[in-house]
Amino acid sequence: MRNSLINNLIQFNDNRGNAFLLVGDLGYSVVEEFCEKHPDNFINVGVAEQNMAGIAAGIASEGFHVFCYSIGNFNTFRCAEQIRNDIDYHNLPVCTVSVGGGVAYGNMGYSHHAIQDMALMRTLPNTTIYAPVDANEASACFDAIINSKSPSYLRLHKAGEPRITESDSNITPGIPLYASGNRLSKRLLLTTGFCGQGAFNLVNSNTELCHYTLPAWGLRHKNYLPTFAEKYDEIIVIEDHLLDAGFCSWVLECLIGTKHISKIRSKAIKTEGIGLVGSEDYLHHASQLFDIMRD
């Protein structure tokens, strides 16, 4: 996914685009090609995320689309107020790019686990969250982001994810995309981001399920979901994030006042798993993330 982003940025600027890439002293073996090809539009700001977010707002105010690249929680929680005040409030085209969404950094530990990031970013009125499941969706997310003049949060996994979605999908915030399974099924798995890979595997072994991803959503994009929910008897929302204030909470907010709210079940990272050492698979298993028979 991260290579998809960098390739898209290079291609965009090759065609006289105005993207600017800031990195917080991270991106080894990922960002070098962009730096070599577009050195005037690249800065490693150092280990200083507050400054990076403020600088991003300043550069964006000059007419550039700025991408702030870091990992985990470093470029969200560390500089939350800069994102809120400087970027979102001014509605500037800054994309905060975080690599390692969920527990992708496995045994690196809690400091590197982005399991509350969506809770933070989804409360920003002008910001849209983009969370692709694979490189194809990441590429489609890039197209949507670069065509928007508003702030965004791009939550990436790492690299090497299997491609499970169509390569030519168009992304509209708030509108789920069919991924796999029985289109006539009344049981839906709804995911955002990398954990859709696990849902894809579940659907492959259960012909009664249907899987949709929602790669773009946010505070301003709640209108469509009640209509979408009408088709299903049960909607299982899976997220590699805490339940509290995350993706499922957003789904529930969309359905407030409708009869569909009782259809929702949640599978999320459990707080009991915090502090455990483990690979991403191990930590997903510890939270029974894909054990849809159990709550």
Add this chain to the structure above:
Amino acid sequence: MMNAKELQLEIRLRAARIIHQAKSSHIGGVFSSADILALLYGEILAKDDSGFSDSFILSKGHCCAGVYSALNCQGYLDDKQLNTYALDGSPLMAHISHKVKHVEFSTGSLGHGLPFAVGKAVLRKRKAIARKIYCLLSDGELDEGSNWEAFMFAGHHKLDNLTAIVDYNKLQSLTTTYNTLDLEPLEDKLNAFKWHVIRCDGHSLPELRSAFAADSNFKPKLILCDTIKGHPISFMANKIEWHYKPPTLLQLDALNVELQNFYQ
């Protein structure tokens, strides 16, 4: 258009009036920075057909009554709008707002203005855009780590199109800067961060003029302005309470008299 000398008086008169009217706060800091604003809006900021071609970022956003008054004096904000300052339904918030025309950036939480200004400066330097960037900070604000991240970045990247101005009135919210977190030796610290530092009397137009005009030797420039909170009002000068209190009607009358006499 008023000149800088006229603005010294008029910014203070108008800011005091709207702060009194709104029962708002921060008049002390408005008065300590009023002469810096007078020079900026009277002489320094380059203009074009749409307003200002140079950028001015007020990082000490709580002193926006001074900026709104300066814009009003120079014809960029009409009297009717100015009179809505800090009142219900007005865009003129009591911390500076980009919803007001000719204000580029909203602040209020401290430590945000300089990184934003640095972003504009590095972009304009990279793209050879000649427009300059000025950023006014408070002294208490220098407690914020984000400023020191920005100082380090600007020095490293030799952002000589950027001028930061510190309103060094040596008082912050509860007590002196010395008793809170001693900033000294501030000039040495900023020189060590590769800035060109000039210290001057922040109430003297000739000294300020000279500091703004000085060459910065390919470095970002920092003008460290020694100022007095509440200057030049006898009952306000150097008193923390004027970070909070609005002047009463009697006090407004008294300070108007003092201002007229002082700037005659």
